[in-house]
Amino acid sequence: MEISTLAALNAAKRDRLGAVLVSDLDTGVSQLITEDQVATDALGQEIRARLLSGKSGTAEIAGKSLFLNVHLPPPRIVVIGAVHISQALAPMAALSGFAVTIIDPRTAFATPERFAGIDLRADWPDEVFAGMPLDRYSAMVAVTHDPKIDDPGLIAALQARCFYVGALGSRKTHAKRVERLTAGGLDAETIAAIRAPIGIDIGAATPAEIAVAILADVIQSLRRRSVGAASGSHEASP
Incomplete structure (x- = not known):
């Protein structure tokens, strides 16, 4: 060479x-x-x-x-929220070849005992992203149900053109989220890239099943992402 x-x-x-x-x-x-x-x-x-x-x-x-x-750069999954879904998702994602980072400023949830061996950040998302920028090989999974924590992560992911951006919550919850993000200056096309309800529809009920649905959605988005001139824009999976 x-x-x-x-x-x-x-x-x-x-x-x-x-x-x-x-x-x-x-x-x-x-x-x-x-x-x-x-x-x-x-x-x-x-x-x-x-x-x-x-x-x-x-x-x-x-x-x-x-x-x-x-x-290829190693793909990574950034999870906003040290919750039960995250506990199931983190080891499965690591086994699938993703680097995993869990972010949650709530120190009662973000404990090493609950996330052994995982990159755990007990800080606010914008503080973490100041030193760990997101990119096209990053997936964002927001699962806290708390707009003060989820929204900054979602905004950062959308601005960075992450290959996957998903958020937990019902359609009613997402509608309110859309209103907040719109008021914050994001346009409709950008906001439409958020996968909500999050994950592939497999009828998931338990935290572990929801984690499976999310990981499957992330992998599908990674393998079907835009490459080339169109890679700067989001591509929704069917």
Whole structure:
């Protein structure tokens, strides 16, 4: 790998930007294509599919034998609320390959005993995000039912274009949330990216089942997110 290509790859990793190193198996020539450079041709379509799956491999394109080595930032799930749902969600998400951060300023809930081995922040969301910016490889899950805690996390996630933004609550609760966010200056299209009620509809009843529904929704959104020129906008999953 040329020094310039290695430098570009390191820059993409630093900026948490997905990239694919495309190597011609016959000539040995390689080029790095980041997710914001994906074209619409056959190679671009193959790169887009690889960025979504995260799987490296060979491909025959335009008479060339290529190896596509995929480099993706580790996806993360940020959970606002150290509640029972979070206790079930955190280990499942970690097993699925997500870095997990739990945020809750309520120290009675945010205790190491309840979240052993998890990145736990007993602070207000805006204080945490000042040192841990969100990005397109972050998912936001808000489950406190307290607007003072949930809303700052949701606003930060929407502004950062997180690939998933979900909030617990009934449709009536969400309607009030929409009113608050609108009054706070967010437009309807931005607010519409919030998945509420949160999670895939599987008839979940217990905290563990709700956690399963949320994690499934997050994974689906990760694998069906926009890649390329459209990646700056939200894409709703069916």
